[in-house]
Amino acid sequence: MPTVKDVVVKKPSEAEMAEAKSWPTWGCEASEFDWDYTQTETCLLIEGKVVVTDRPDSGESVSFAAGDMVVFPEGLACVWKVSAPVKKHYKFD
Template sequence: MAQDRQASSPAVVEKLGIKVEKEPSDARLRELGVKTWPKWGCAPSKFPWTYDARETCYLLEGRVKVYPEGSSDEFVEIGAGDLVVFPKGMSCTWDVAATVDKHYKFD
């Protein structure tokens, strides 16, 4: 059985308006109730997306480059083990390199 990771303050990085917390602790995931959130997945693909509400998601597997609209060639790369927050109103393109399976919640 995996041990809980250190409960020290997680490193949250914000880039292009997207907040990414790398490998949050099991305690943090339990506190958020991540396992009770709905799941969504998709095969490798590329598609536009606009967030009508703030989304928090936890990637169980996969790898994605997210290109926010208006950021030219800049992107945020997310993958398995990342807890990610996308702001309400963001328009972006998802470039899914490896099949995604994630829990998600809209606020």
């Protein structure tokens, strides 16, 4: 089973940013919630700040913010802790 150590956070290239702008958007207010990835998700954060931890908690976490491109592996069970409202472009593989 994947963990937050398998989450990829990077600064996107110009081409990746251009492609991501054609994807749907999703947003949420500051909050905390459980999430299970049934597919691989790639997203580009437009706004916000998030820390994601494993579920159950392994003591590991990954953080990302506006401007980051993030890839979440299929099978990841995690908790999203949104400290600043999020808006993102996303796609599922």
